[in-house]
Amino acid sequence: MVVQSxxxxxxxxxxxxxxxxxxxxxxxQGDLTLHGERGDFRVEQMxxxxxxxxxxxxxxxxxxxxxxxxxxxxxSVFVRGTSCDLKxxxxxxxxxxxGAEHLWVERVGGQTTARKVPGSLVLGKVGGDLICEExxxxxxxxxxxxxxLRQVGLGGDMHCGGDLxxxxxxxxxxxxxxxxxxxxxxxxxPELNAEVLLNSEEREIYLNFGEQHSELNVKKHLLTLGTGGxxxxxxxxxxxxxxxxxxxxxxxxxxxxxxxxxREVMELDGFGQKMRGKVERKMGRMAxxxxxxxxxxxxxxxxSVPLGPKMGSGAQAEPREGVTSDERxxxxxxxxxxxxxxxxxxxxxxxxxx
Numbered sequence: 239m240v241v242q243s244x245x246x247x248x249x250x251x252x253x254x255x256x257x258x259x260x261x262x263x264x265x266x267q268g269d270l271t272l273h274g275e276r277g278d279f280r281v282e283q284m285x286x287x288x289x290x291x292x293x294x295x296x297x298x299x300x301x302x303x304x305x306x307x308x309x310x311x312x313x314s315v316f317v318r319g320t321s322c323d324l325k326x327x328x329x330x331x332x333x334x335x336x337g338a339e340h341l342w343v344e345r346v347g348g349q350t351t352a353r354k355v356p357g358s359l360v361l362g363k364v365g366g367d368l369i370c371e372e373x374x375x376x377x378x379x380x381x382x383x384x385x386x387l388r389q390v391g392l393g394g395d396m397h398c399g400g401d402l403x404x405x406x407x408x409x410x411x412x413x414x415x416x417x418x419x420x421x422x423x424x425x426x427x428p429e430l431n432a433e434v435l436l437n438s439e440e441r442e443i444y445l446n447f448g449e450q451h452s453e454l455n456v457k458k459h460l461l462t463l464g465t466g467g468x469x470x471x472x473x474x475x476x477x478x479x480x481x482x483x484x485x486x487x488x489x490x491x492x493x494x495x496x497x498x499x500x501r502e503v504m505e506l507d508g509f510g511q512k513m514r515g516k517v518e519r520k521m522g523r524m525a526x527x528x529x530x531x532x533x534x535x536x537x538x539x540x541x542s543v544p545l546g547p548k549m550g551s552g553a554q555a556e557p558r559e560g561v562t563s564d565e566r567x568x569x570x571x572x573x574x575x576x577x578x579x580x581x582x583x584x585x586x587x588x589x590x591x592x
Contacts (some may be wrong), residue, residue, distance in 0.1 A: 239273060239274070239275065240272075240273070240274055240275065240276045241271065241272070241273050242271070242272045242281065243269050243270070243271050243272075244269060244270040244271070244272065244281055244283065244288060244290075245268075245269050246268060246269060246270055246288065246301055246304060248303075248304070249286060250285075250286060250287055250288055250304070251286065251287045251288070251304070251305040251306070251307065252270055252287070252288050252290070252300070252301075252304065252305070252306045252307065253287060253288070253289045253290070253307050253309055254290050254292075254296070254298065254306070254307070254308045254309065254311075255289070255290070255291045255292070255309050255310055256290075256292045256295075256296050256308070256310070256311045256312065256313070257292060257293050257294060257312045257313075258292070258293075258294045258295035258296065258311075258312060258313045259295045259296075259311070259313035259314050259315070259316075259331070260295070260296050260297075260298070260308065260311045260313065260314075260315045260316070261295075261296070261297040261298070261315075261316045261318075262298055262300055262306075262308075262315065262316070262317045262318070262320060262324070263297070263298070263299050263300065263317075263318050263319060263320070264299075264300055264302065264318070264319040264320040264321050264322070264337075264338075265299040265300060265301060265302065266302055267301065267302070268301045268302065268303065268304070269301060270288065270290075270298065270299070270300065270301060271298070271299040272290065272296065272297070272298055272299075273296070273297040273298070273299075274292055274294065274295065274296045274297070275294055275295075278292055278293050278294040278295075278296070279291065279292035279293070279294075279296055295313065300320055300322050300324070301322055302321050302322065303321070303322055304322050304323065305322065305323045305325075306320075306322050306323065306324050306325070307325050307326070307327070308324075308325070308326040308327065308329070309327050309328070310327060310328045310329075310330075311326070311328070311329045311330065311331070312330045312331075313330065313331045314329070314331030314332040314333070314334070314348065315329050315331070315332075315333050315334070316334045316336075317333075317334070317335045317336065317337075317338055317341070318335075318336045318337055319336070319337045319338070320337070320338045320339065320341075321338075321339045322339075323340075324338060324340070324341050324342070325341075325342040325343070326341075326342070326343045326344065327344045327345070328344065328345050329343065329345065329346045329347060329348075330347045330348075331347060331348045332346070332348035332349050332350070332351075332366070333346045333348070333349075333350045333351070333352070334350075334351050334352070335350075335351070335352035335353065335355065335359075336352075336353060336354065337353070337354040337355075338352075338354075338355050338357075338359075339355070339356065339357050340355065340357030340358045340359070341355060341358075341359050341360070342358075342360045343360070343361050343362065344362040344363070345362050345363045346361070346363070346364045346365060346366075347365045347366075348365055348366045349364070349365075349366035349367045349368070349369070349383065350364045350366070350367075350368050350369070350370075351368075351369045351370070352369075352370045352371075352373065353370065353371040353372050353373075354371075354372050355372070355373045355374060356372075356374045357374050357375065358374060358375040358376075358377070358393055359373050359374075359375070359376050359377070360377045360393070360394075361376075361377065361378040361379065361381075362379050362380070363379060363380045363382075364378060364380065364381045364382060364383075365382045365383075366382060366383045367381070367383035367384045367385065367386070367400070368381045368383070368384075368385040368386070368387070368398075369385075369386045369387075370385075370386070370387050370388065370390050371387075371388045371389055371390070372388075372389050372390075373387075373389075373390040373391060374391050374410070375391045375392075375393030375410040376390045376391065376392060376393055376394075377393045377394030377395075377396070378394075378396045378398075379394075379395070379396065379397065380396075380397045380399075381396065381397065381398045381399060381400075382399050382400075383399060383400045384398070384400035384401045384402070384403070384420070385398045385400070385401075385402050385403070385404070386403045386404075387402070387403070387404040387405065387406070388404075388405045388425075388485060389405055389407055389427070390404070390405075390406055390407065391406065391407050391408045391409070391410045392406050392408070392409050392410060392411075392414045392416075392470070393410040393411060393414075394411065394414065395414060395415045395416070395417075396414075396415075396416050396417070397417045398416070398417065398418045398419065398420075399419045399420075400418075400419060400420045400562075401418070401420035401421045401422070401423075401476070402416065402418045402420070402421075402422045402423070402424075402474075403423050403425075404416075404422070404423070404424050404425070405424070405425035405426075405427055405485055406424075406427070406430055406470075407427055407429055407430060408429065408430060408431070408468075409432050409467075409468030409469075409470055411468070412468055412469065413468065413469045413471075414468065414469070414470050414471070415471045415472075415473070416470075416471070416472045416473065417473045418472065418473065418474045418475060418476075419475045419476075420474070420475055420476045421474060421475075421476035421477045421478070421479075422472055422474040422476070422477070422478045422479065423479045423481065424472070424478075424479070424480045424481070425481060425482070425483070425484075425485050426447050426463065426480060426481065426482045428464075429464075430463050430464060431463060431464035431465045431466060431467045431468070432462075432463050432464070432466065432467060432468045432469070432470040433460070433461075433462055433463075433466050433467070433468070433469050433470065434460070434461050434462075434463055434470045434471075434472070434480075435458065435459075435460050435469070435470070435471045435472070436458065436459045436460070436461070436472055436474075436478050436480075437457060437458050437471070437472060437473045437474065437478075438456075438457060438458075438474050438476070438477065438478040439457070439473075439474065439475050439476070440474075440475075440476050440477055441455050441456060441457050442454075442455065442476075442477040442478065443456060443459050443477075443478045443479075444477065444478070444479040444480070444481075445459075445461075445479075445480050446479065446480065446481040446482070446483065447480055447481055447482035448482065461480075565587075565590050566587065569583050569586050569587055569590075570583070
């Protein structure tokens, strides 16, 4: 292992081009410190910039101030405790952030997990799932998979291909629009003040907070949260639920590292229940339309499944289909146990695809 310290002036910007995995850590000093294998990286120092090119994996301790740009990382990236102006253009693998003042990322091929970003987290395109907690202002232009956003301020519009589980603290801008391909469950926090316009393509809006406990078979519904103020518009391809119940499942960060990111050590105790509830709602809707003959059979337990690839694999997320592997597995298990027939299985899979 080779360690190289690179002195930086206040005007010099740092550019990183890494062919493997990349770990970025915040440091108290003004220098850039690089850790890598001998011969894997080279440093080109110019008057206004420092360019680091690495053919393998790299660990970099960044200065407390200044500007750092990751032009590309062919593997996965792990960020911990940075305070400098940090931007990234293209990450082929996963992105895990455990503390950063603020961060801008144009493209992530895999999944993104982030927590403790008191400033702004701006994401362009995320190929896989997005999981965030304790974010001051979040903008995610496009998310290919599901999004689980806990205690986040909404700083801009978002398009999410899968389901959205969200507990927002505020709208950091006057107007925010969320476009969601699947179901939406929004956990209401007392500090949220907004005018909320709900739009459900399935005409299934559930209100379960305060004195409101109702199911609305409407496409649109407007309500005021707190003192109102900012406009929050949500478009859901599936069901839409607002609740003041506690968030199901806890997150575990103690064991997170560049080798075992948050996505793998999360404890989502409500994951199986959420999937079963989603299928039950779909089947109930189909029964009301006469597509199924009631009564609706009980949903069998879901076997445990791994939550994601390990950090450092550089694997990219598979394109999301309308039916997840867990939903398909449930339907096949019901078919095998004789609870539904082949025609009903096809209808259920079609309904889950939306």
